[in-house]
Amino acid sequence: MNTALHPSAEDRVVDALTPRARRVRSDQQLGVITLLLRLPQIMAPLGVLTWIAVSASSAWAAALASAALCLGMAVCGLGMALFATVRWRLWALAAVSVVQGVVMWQLSGVDVPVMSTVSEAAPVFVPFFVAGLSLAPMGLAARLRWASVLEGEGRPEAFSAAMRRESVNEALATVLGAALTGLLAVVAGPSSVLRMSAVLSVVIMALFVLHPSARHPQANRPIMLWRRDRGATRTQQRAGYRLRHGLLYGIGALNALLGAAQGCLAVYSVSLDTVASMGVMYALLGFGAAVGSTLAVRFRHRVTAVNMWVLVATGALLTSMLLSGPSGTLGYSVVLLAVGFFSGPCLLCIHSSAGQVDMAHGYLGLVALMNVVTGAATALGLIVCAYLGVHYDYMSAAMAPVGAAMLLLGSALLFSYGLRRAPGPEPRI
Secondary structure (H helix, E strand, C coil), rough: CCCCCCHHHHHHHHHHHHHHHHHHHHHHHHHHHHHHHCCCHHHHHHHHHHHHHHCCCCHHHHHHHHHHHHHHHHHHHHHHHHHCCCCHHHHHHHHHHHHHHHHHHHHCCCCCCCCCCHCCCCHHHHHHHHHHHHCCCCCHHHHHHHHHHHCCCCCHHHHHHHHHHHHHHHHHHHHHHHHHHHHHHHHHCCCHHHHHHHHHHHHHHHHHHHHHHCCCCCCCCCCCCCCCCCCCCCCHHHHHHHHHHHHHHHHHHHHHHHHHHHHHHHHHHHHHHCCHHHHHHHCCCCCCCHHHHHHHHHHCCCCCCCHHHHHCCCCCCCHHHHHHHHCCCCHHHHHHHHHHHHHHHHHHHHHHHHHCCCCCCCHHHHHHHHHHHHHHHHHHHHHHHHHHHHHHHHHHHCCHHHHHHHHHHHHHHHHHHHHHCCCCCCCCC
C-alpha cells in the first residue's frame, strides 16, 4: 500500500494542526516584537537623566532635559493618535523610527552646561524637546496591529485577550527598560543608553514592518479621543466618564510618582556625589517592578484588578514616604526596590482595567490619551521634584513622590467607586 497516496490518520491530524501551530508561533513572535518596540521610549528618558547627571553634575539640568524629552513624547503621542488611521501609517512609523534613531544617536554627543536658574533652561529644553517629538509611543501601534491581524484571520473574539497581553507588555517594557538602562549605564557608560535606544528603534521597527502580520489589511478602528455615547442615559454617561477619567488620573499619578522618584534619585546622587551608582539603582527599581508584577499575575484569579490597584497604591504611598529616610546608598537602593515592587503591579492593573471596562467603544482612544498623560505626568514629576531639591532641600523634594502616591491611591478609590455603579464584571489582570 502506498502511504504517500493514503496518509495515515496521524499524518492527517498533524497536517490539520499545522496552520494553528503556525498561527500560534506568529502570535508569539508578534507579542515579543511589540514588547521590544516599547523599550526605546522607556530607555531614552532614563538614559538622558543618568547621562546628564553624570556629565553635568547637575540634578536640575538632568531633570529638565529628561522632562523636555517626555513632553516631546506626549506631543508626539497626540499626533500619532490623530494620524493613526491613515493608510500609510506603517511607512510613517518606519520613517519616524529612522529619524528617532538618528536623533538619539546625535543627542548622545550634546554638551550640556551646568545650570542653576530657570532662565538658563532654554538652551537645554529645546533640543531635548525636539528629540522627544520623534519618540512615538508604540503601544497604540501595537494594538492596531493586533486588531488588523485578528480581523484579517477572522478571530475578532480574541481581541480582548490580545489587549490583555499588550497590557502585560506595557508593564514588562517599563521593567526591562529600567533594568537595561541601569546595566548599560554601569557597564558601558550613560551615553551608551541613548545609542542602544537608537539601535533598538531601527532594528525592532524593521522587524515590526517586515513581520508577516503586516500583510493583513488595516483594521477599521477609529481613534476617538473625546467620546460621548449618544444612546446612553445620563447615568451611564456619568459612569463612563468617571471610569475613563479615573484611569487617566491613575496613569498620570503613577507616572508622576515614577518621575518624582527619578528626580529624587538625581538630587540625592548629585548632592552626595554618588552619580556613578545611579545605574545600579535604576536596575534595582526595574527588578523590584518585575518581582511585583510577577506576583500580581500569580494572584490574578484571586484578586480583581481594582482591588489589586488599591492594595499596591497603598503600598506605593507607604514606600514613597521612605524616600526621605535613608542616609546611605544601600538604604536608598532598598527603598527604590520597594517603590518598584508596588509600581509595576499598579501599571499592570491600570492597563488591564482600561482594556476591559472600555473595550466595546473608545478603548484605543483611551490608550492614546493614556500615552499623552504618561509623558506629561512624568515630566511634571521630574521638574517639580528637581526644582524643590535644587532650590530648597532634599526633604522638600521627597514630598513630591508622597503627593503623587496619594493621588494614585485616590484615583484607585475613585475608579472603584465608579466601577461599582457601572454594569459588567470587574476587570482582572
